[in-house]
Amino acid sequence: MIQEEKALKKFVQNTFGVSQSRAGTHTVVAKLIHWAFIAVFAFVLSKQVDEVEELEDLALLQEEMFFASVFLLLLLARYIYMHSTQPTVLPRDTPKRMMWLAQVVHQGMYVSLALLALSGLGIGGMYWSGVKDGTFFEVVLLSHEIVFWVSVNLILAHIVGAIYHRFMGDGVWDSMMPRWKREAEE
Numbered sequence: 001m002i003q004e005e006k007a008l009k010k011f012v013q014n015t016f017g018v019s020q021s022r023a024g025t026h027t028v029v030a031k032l033i034h035w036a037f038i039a040v041f042a043f044v045l046s047k048q049v050d051e052v053e054e055l056e057d058l059a060l061l062q063e064e065m066f067f068a069s070v071f072l073l074l075l076l077a078r079y080i081y082m083h084s085t086q087p088t089v090l091p092r093d094t095p096k097r098m099m100w101l102a103q104v105v106h107q108g109m110y111v112s113l114a115l116l117a118l119s120g121l122g123i124g125g126m127y128w129s130g131v132k133d134g135t136f137f138e139v140v141l142l143s144h145e146i147v148f149w150v151s152v153n154l155i156l157a158h159i160v161g162a163i164y165h166r167f168m169g170d171g172v173w174d175s176m177m178p179r180w181k182r183e184a185e186e
């Protein structure tokens, strides 16, 4: 079994030309932000409206807009922190197409999640100011739903990528795991 796994890893390495170096690790702050942000995202999702008409309730409309603003600010703070420290632990010798794919998915998650909050704020802003239907309103609503599904697919691709790195045992998966989990697995 071990032999077969080694052979499969070798085959994948040869096919995709992955890095031979082991990845470093993310800082405790980066790990905290990564996992806490998922909880924030789940919380905001749980607060979502099922029908546009629910926005008639002004308190609910204000609450939605408040959470979307906090979400956007946290996303921005995270982006600034990650990009002023270490955005990725992928080794320098990672093949260009792999690096590119990871970049596209990471940046895509930031962009789609930001657009999700911004389009939500757009819907809320229009509803608040009395624009509750019409072509423009419908377009923003549709965009809100489209960016949501784009972000879901990017997150799924990201998770598949993370599982791939776990299988390869190249340290990328471990880089985002808490220390106690890494130690337990060693």
Ligand code: HEM
Residues within 6 Å of the ligand: 034, 037, 038, 041, 078, 079, 082, 087, 088, 089, 090, 102, 106, 109, 110, 155, 158, 159, 162, 163, 172, 173, 174, 175, 176
């Ligand atoms: C099972 C779930 C997940 C696992 C195992 C996981 C694992 C990882 C790992 C290992 C990295 C580091 C990659 C590198 O250094 O290049 C990473 C980065 C990242 N993850 Fe995840 N992730 C998960 C879920 C999510 C979710 C749900 C989101 C978005 C809501 C997300 C957003 C990001 C982003 C944007 C990065 C890039 C670094 C940053 O700016 O924080 N991840 N993830």
Ligand code: HEM
Residues within 6 Å of the ligand: 044, 045, 048, 049, 050, 051, 052, 055, 061, 064, 065, 067, 068, 071, 072, 116, 117, 119, 120, 121, 123, 124, 125, 141, 144, 145, 146, 148
């Ligand atoms: C980060 C913030 C937000 C997230 C994560 C989010 C997420 C979602 C999701 C997942 C859906 C369902 C999409 C679908 O089923 O295809 C949705 C629909 C919707 N959202 Fe948001 N949203 C956010 C902000 C807002 C804000 C601020 C408002 C308005 C105040 C808003 C108003 C709506 C409306 C009216 C719908 C359509 C409901 C329907 O199906 O009729 N959203 N949103």
